[in-house]
Amino acid sequence: MNPKENTDWLKKEVENWGKKEIINDYQAQAILSLYGLAKSPAEPATKEDKQSSSITVVSVLGSLLVGMGVILFVSIIWN
Numbered sequence: 001m002n003p004k005e006n007t008d009w010l011k012k013e014v015e016n017w018g019k020k021e022i023i024n025d026y027q028a029q030a031i032l033s034l035y036g037l038a039k040s041p042a043e044p045a046t047k048e049d050k051q052s053s054s055i056t057v058v059s060v061l062g063s064l065l066v067g068m069g070v071i072l073f074v075s076i077i078w079n
Helices: 003-019 025-034 047-078
Strands: none
């Protein structure tokens, strides 16, 4: 096998693995990029990353609302 046949074979195999759902698109791109057959894939955002950022946003908003509530409560009592 010459190098051209090897790369063609690898591309076909990676495509077959994707069709059989053995690997996902990110993994296919990573394998091909190891051999210079594709550009290096960007790391996809995982579900955990999205959840942790949304938890942070909700926590900050909640703490701001609680703080504002305490300030308003104290200001109402003083008047």
